[in-house]
Amino acid sequence: MTTEPTLLSSLTENLELARKLRKLEIHFYPDRCRGVWQCYEVCPVGCWTPDYEKRVVIFQDAERCIACGACVLQCPEKAIELR
Amino acid sequence: MATVFMKWLETRPGDYDRGIQLLTLGKIQHIKETIANDYIREGMRVLEIGCGTGALTEMIAQRGAIVTAIDASPRMLDEAEYRIKRAGLEERVSLEYVDATLIAERFPPASFDLIISTLVFSELPLDELRFVLEACRKLLRPEGRLLIADEVLPAGFIARLLYYLVRLPLALLTWLITRTTTHTLRGFESTLARTGFRTQAAASYLGGSLVLYESVPVSGEEVEPVLPPTVIGVLRHRVSLRNLLLDFWLLFFRIIPPYPKVRTGLYAVGHPHSGSPVLVTGNFDLTVRRLTRALDGRVDAWLLVADSAGINVWCGAGGGYFTAEKVIAALKTSHLDQVVDHHTLILPQLCANGVDGWRIRKETGWGAHWGPVRAEDIPAYLAHKRQKTDEMRWVTFPLKDRLEMVTVTMGFYGLFILLPVFLFWRHMFWPITFSMLGLSYFYAIVHPWLPGRDGLYKSIPLTAISLAGLFAYHASLNPLSAQQLFHWAIGLTGLSVFSAAELQGMSPLMRGEQANWGREAMIGLMLGAIYWLIPLAVGWR
Numbered sequence: 001m002t003t004e005p006t007l008l009s010s011l012t013e014n015l016e017l018a019r020k021l022r023k024l025e026i027h028f029y030p031d032r033c034r035g036v037w038q039c040y041e042v043c044p045v046g047c048w049t050p051d052y053e054k055r056v057v058i059f060q061d062a063e064r065c066i067a068c069g070a071c072v073l074q075c076p077e078k079a080i081e082l083r
Numbered sequence: 084m085a086t087v088f089m090k091w092l093e094t095r096p097g098d099y100d101r102g103i104q105l106l107t108l109g110k111i112q113h114i115k116e117t118i119a120n121d122y123i124r125e126g127m128r129v130l131e132i133g134c135g136t137g138a139l140t141e142m143i144a145q146r147g148a149i150v151t152a153i154d155a156s157p158r159m160l161d162e163a164e165y166r167i168k169r170a171g172l173e174e175r176v177s178l179e180y181v182d183a184t185l186i187a188e189r190f191p192p193a194s195f196d197l198i199i200s201t202l203v204f205s206e207l208p209l210d211e212l213r214f215v216l217e218a219c220r221k222l223l224r225p226e227g228r229l230l231i232a233d234e235v236l237p238a239g240f241i242a243r244l245l246y247y248l249v250r251l252p253l254a255l256l257t258w259l260i261t262r263t264t265t266h267t268l269r270g271f272e273s274t275l276a277r278t279g280f281r282t283q284a285a286a287s288y289l290g291g292s293l294v295l296y297e298s299v300p301v302s303g304e305e306v307e308p309v310l311p312p313t314v315i316g317v318l319r320h321r322v323s324l325r326n327l328l329l330d331f332w333l334l335f336f337r338i339i340p341p342y343p344k345v346r347t348g349l350y351a352v353g354h355p356h357s358g359s360p361v362l363v364t365g366n367f368d369l370t371v372r373r374l375t376r377a378l379d380g381r382v383d384a385w386l387l388v389a390d391s392a393g394i395n396v397w398c399g400a401g402g403g404y405f406t407a408e409k410v411i412a413a414l415k416t417s418h419l420d421q422v423v424d425h426h427t428l429i430l431p432q433l434c435a436n437g438v439d440g441w442r443i444r445k446e447t448g449w450g451a452h453w454g455p456v457r458a459e460d461i462p463a464y465l466a467h468k469r470q471k472t473d474e475m476r477w478v479t480f481p482l483k484d485r486l487e488m489v490t491v492t493m494g495f496y497g498l499f500i501l502l503p504v505f506l507f508w509r510h511m512f513w514p515i516t517f518s519m520l521g522l523s524y525f526y527a528i529v530h531p532w533l534p535g536r537d538g539l540y541k542s543i544p545l546t547a548i549s550l551a552g553l554f555a556y557h558a559s560l561n562p563l564s565a566q567q568l569f570h571w572a573i574g575l576t577g578l579s580v581f582s583a584a585e586l587q588g589m590s591p592l593m594r595g596e597q598a599n600w601g602r603e604a605m606i607g608l609m610l611g612a613i614y615w616l617i618p619l620a621v622g623w624r
Binding site for chain 2: 042044066073074
């Protein structure tokens with residue numbers, strides 16, 4: 001059962017979420033990657049680069065990451081984690 | 084504007100013609116004379132739909148036409164009968180009490196050379212309108228013509244504005260008197276095209292609000308296909324009063340719910356066919372309109388509008404409102420598989436943070452492709468067989484977007500700061516307004532050149548610049564008292580921190596958009612404490 005969020009609960013939830021978001025980092029497991037490149041397709045800031053020879057992807061630029069979570073959701077091999 | 088008063092006038096057939104004549108500034112008489120002089124030949128068989136008091140009926144019968152005139156109002160028909168008898172034209176005119184939707188049943192196919200109708204079609208709802216036009220096509224001989232004179236919504240922006248200025252008071256008055264309202268024809272030429280007519284505007288009056296359409300039936304193959312029944316409608320880019328008012332509201336108060344929504348389901352853009360691409364989007368009004376603006380006239384596509392709770396696709400997906408389930412629901416309920424012969428959806432790339440592409444692929448068997456970030460890139464993306472360049476894939480935060488986002492915050496400033504200041508502290512209204520506008524827009528412009536990615540770090544140089552500006556003003560233009568300087572310094576610091584942090588929340592490039600709330604509150608409390616304690620210590624209070 002869900003209850004309507006109050007202003008206070010949504011505020012504290014948001015603060016918690018924000019605290020999490022701030023610390024979130026991409027963890028990439030290259031051995032799981034099969035090179036479907038969905039992460040490259042959806043990343044809006046260009047963190048991922050496809051390696052066409054090895055058919056994998058390279059996580060290139062952690063500095064640019066905005067922790068939007070798109071690559072995590074779209075990776076069919078669960079090779080990317082955000083924590 | 085004519086038909087607004089028509090409803091009111093219809094109750095008194097005797098005054099009807101005089102009223103219409105007055106309301107159209109005599110132009111309706113022009114149109115009737117044009118029809119009688121240019122289109123009527125001896126012995127022609129004519130059907131007049133909605134003859135009213137029979138003024139036009141009489142004119143065309145005198146030119147030698149054999150007229151069948153119908154109307155759905157017995158009182159009007161009585162008036163027309165009297166007029167025709169007085170003119171001695173009973174042999175050429177047969178008046179019949181028939182509703183427009185029944186003409187295909189009442190008269191044999193291909194039995195008329197000309198069908199005419201003035202100020203009738205705008206009174207019909209769209210489904211009846213289409214039905215009657217299809218019936219007209221059946222009743223006309225192959226070389227026959229359809230002449231429709233009616234009130235339409237003018238095409239040009241200025242003409243439309245003028246039209247509304249005149250129409251709104253008239254419509255209000257009519258509603259007060261009769262509790263009814265009337266409609267104008269919109270997109271009538273495309274309705275004619277879809278029901279199998281080739282049309283040209285033969286004459287146009289009153290700034291394009293009164294038009295005489297001349298249509299000829301086209302052969303079967305040329306008829307534009309009727310839209311499949313699950314398609315809600317055709318989306319067109321148009322500037323209208325409603326859209327301008329909505330844009331104005333959204334410019335300042337975009338974040339305040341309820342968000343203007345578009346009905347979810349399948350729409351057409353241009354003239355799509357069964358092989359046209361299907362683009363998925365959310366149901367925020369501004370999203371759909373901006374997408375339409377980018378696509379209309381450039382590509383023919385289907386637009387599948389899924390429920391994103393009226394939020395833009397990125398925030399909707401991030402917030403858990405726009406999901407794979409919503410896309411699947413829109414796909415199923417619109418019976419998209421009966422409309423197109425492929426199984427490919429193009430999703431907006433920015434909803435990938437919440438719409439699970441694999442779930443759509445597994446549940447429906449449809450392919451899900453990630454389209455470009457910006458709607459403007461869609462035509463190029465489609466033209467290159469769904470090949471995306473990196474530029475189409477990456478978000479940017481250009482000056483135009485920064486200015487738009489700062490303007491959104493101005494709505495909040497106006498409501499929560501400037502309005503109270505105006506009410507209770509009026510002498511400070513303009514100084515505060517100007518410093519707010521200056522500071523916020525200055526920040527929007529210099530944003531990329533300030534160091535760091537975090538709004539709060541960027542607020543440090545911004546604070547420094549605004550305080551430097553304050554002291555420069557103090558030193559050169561207008562010396563302030565120590566107390567005034569102190570108040571302004573506190574105010575500008577708070578404003579700098581808030582502006583910088585706020586724009587971060589609205590930018591696509593800095594992470595942790597809500598992360599600053601806690602720290603903003605802390606800084607606010609500290610500033611409040613300084614504001615309270617320093618004067619106590621110095622002895623200003």
